[in-house]
Structures are given as C-alpha cells and as structure tokens.
Amino acid sequence: MLISVQLQQKYFYLKQMKMKKISPFRLSSLLRLQKDPTKALHLFLNPNPKDPNLNAKPFRYSLLSYDLIISKLGKAKMFSELEKGRARLPHKALQVFDEIPSSRCQRTIKSVNTLLNSLLMCREFDKIREVFSGTGKHASPDACTYNILINACCMRSDLEGAWEVFDEMRRRGVDPNVVTFGTLINGLCAISKVDMAFSLKRRMERDFKIRPNAHIYVALVKRLCKVGDLNKAIELKDEMLRKKVELEPAVYSTLISAFFKAGRKGEVSELLEEMRRNGCKPDTVTYNAMIYGFCQEKEFDLAFAALSEMEKEGCKPDD
Numbered sequence: 001m002l003i004s005v006q007l008q009q010k011y012f013y014l015k016q017m018k019m020k021k022i023s024p025f026r027l028s029s030l031l032r033l034q035k036d037p038t039k040a041l042h043l044f045l046n047p048n049p050k051d052p053n054l055n056a057k058p059f060r061y062s063l064l065s066y067d068l069i070i071s072k073l074g075k076a077k078m079f080s081e082l083e084k085g086r087a088r089l090p091h092k093a094l095q096v097f098d099e100i101p102s103s104r105c106q107r108t109i110k111s112v113n114t115l116l117n118s119l120l121m122c123r124e125f126d127k128i129r130e131v132f133s134g135t136g137k138h139a140s141p142d143a144c145t146y147n148i149l150i151n152a153c154c155m156r157s158d159l160e161g162a163w164e165v166f167d168e169m170r171r172r173g174v175d176p177n178v179v180t181f182g183t184l185i186n187g188l189c190a191i192s193k194v195d196m197a198f199s200l201k202r203r204m205e206r207d208f209k210i211r212p213n214a215h216i217y218v219a220l221v222k223r224l225c226k227v228g229d230l231n232k233a234i235e236l237k238d239e240m241l242r243k244k245v246e247l248e249p250a251v252y253s254t255l256i257s258a259f260f261k262a263g264r265k266g267e268v269s270e271l272l273e274e275m276r277r278n279g280c281k282p283d284t285v286t287y288n289a290m291i292y293g294f295c296q297e298k299e300f301d302l303a304f305a306a307l308s309e310m311e312k313e314g315c316k317p318d319d
Helices: 005-018 024-033 037-045 063-075 079-087 089-099 109-121 125-133 143-155 159-171 178-190 194-206 214-226 230-242 249-261 265-277 284-296 300-312
Strands: none
Touching: 024 037, 024 063, 037 063, 109 125, 109 143, 125 143, 143 159, 143 178, 159 178, 178 194, 178 214, 194 214, 214 230, 214 249, 230 249, 249 265, 249 284, 265 284, 284 300
C-alpha cells in the first residue's frame, strides 16, 4: 500500500522532532520534503529544538538548506518570513562555503552556483562578484554560473555589465542557453530597449540555433503592450502559435489589458475564445484584467459575469 506524500512528510517531520540531533544533510532532506513553507521555516530556524548544547555550538547550515528555505518562502510570497531566512544567509552561507574543505568535501561548481543563487535572492551583488572571482580555484564556471551573474547585472539595470559577462562566457568556451538569452532579453525590455531585444532574439535563433521559449515571448509581448505597439504584440502571439511554442496565460492577460486601454474592448471576447481554443486556460490574472477593464468601461454586468465565471472555474479572486 502506497503511503501518501502528506503522510511521508509528517513521518519525516515527526521523526526529526524525536531525534536528539539533526545533521545539516538531514535538515536539507527534510526541508525538501516539507511542502508547508511555514513549517519549513520553523524547522530551518529550530533544527535541534531539544538540543541542550544548541547555544554552545551554533548549527552549521548547509548551502543547500539556505537555498531551499529561501526558494520556498519566495515562491509562497512570504516576504516577512523570508527576511528571517535572509538575515542568516550572506555571512553564514559564505562561512559554510569557506568551511567545505575542512569537512573533507570538495567545493564543486554546484556548491558555487547554490551560493551565488542564494546571494542573488538577497541582492548581495558585491558578494556575488567576490565569490565568482574565486570560482576558478574550485571549479570551472558553467552556463548556470554565468546566467546568475547576468541576472544580477540586469537586476541592477547594468546591461553593459551583463554584456561583458556574456562576452566572457563565450571567451571561456561556455555555450549560452535559452536562459542566458531570456535573461538578457528581459533586461533589455525592462529598460525599453525593444529593438535590441528583438535583434537578440533573431541572433539566438540564427547564430545559436536556440528557439525562444514562452518566457521570452511573454517579456516581449508585455513590453510591446506597454509602449502601445499592440499590433506587433499580436503578431508575436501569432508567431508563438505558428512555431508551436507553449502558450502561457500571461500572453493573453497582457493582450486583454492592452485591448481595453486601446479602446478595443469588443475584441476581448474573441481573444478569450481563441485562448481557450488553443488549450490555454485563463488564470486569476486573466480574469482580473477582464474585470478591471469592464469596470473601467462601466460595463458592470460584464464584470460580474467575468467574476462568476472566474469562481466557477476555480480561480480564487484577489483580496
């Protein structure tokens, strides 16, 4: 008889509570299994609640533990709780990384990337560069390493720095991937460099033989709608259909909002029908765009109809 995932989680959690002492490795395993972010945070902050020597010898968190807890809290949008995890991260994570050799373990590019990604989540940009500068002592940077650095530059609107990282990546013989180009395109869109973003999209397809994914199309569609080029945004959506790129609700949600702003509310129902026809299910953001648009047009009956449909489809309205 198969044990449910929920029962497995409770079993591991209860077993941990009964143990006299938990190891950093086991903490990472338990955090990975724990789906409830609140319980995961409690476990992270109190790995050995019954250990009488806890104050005498601080718990040695692994890099993976930091990465897991921050990822879980971030995905759950528990930002105040996330600060509790972040408060322990930069200094402690760097300390753990420095102590890896003394634990008879080798630093690998995976451990480097875990540390860099955790620092990125905390926006510790100076520490990211510091850690990367010493990467060659432990392992050769891979595409993931460079993608994190490029993302860090884009988060600071430092596109010049992002291109420098991209050029260094290629000089070292590391092939860029779809994430690399997606990060750069998103960064270009964020500072309204739409023409450069499209030029890079063409370059990735022509020179690198990499197909754009849905995230790249979403970034481009959003920026085009923001600058009012709705026709080109529609062309891009049609290109996704032709090239059989998996559609995301964000594409249609963005277009619906743009249609209302452009005074083309009559085309919204047609767009929604196309969305369903193509197997793309409307989500909360889609319905919110419709409700807001109809309210702005004082079409309150249609707004309430959209709200009713939203609840019928199991989409939870925003508070």
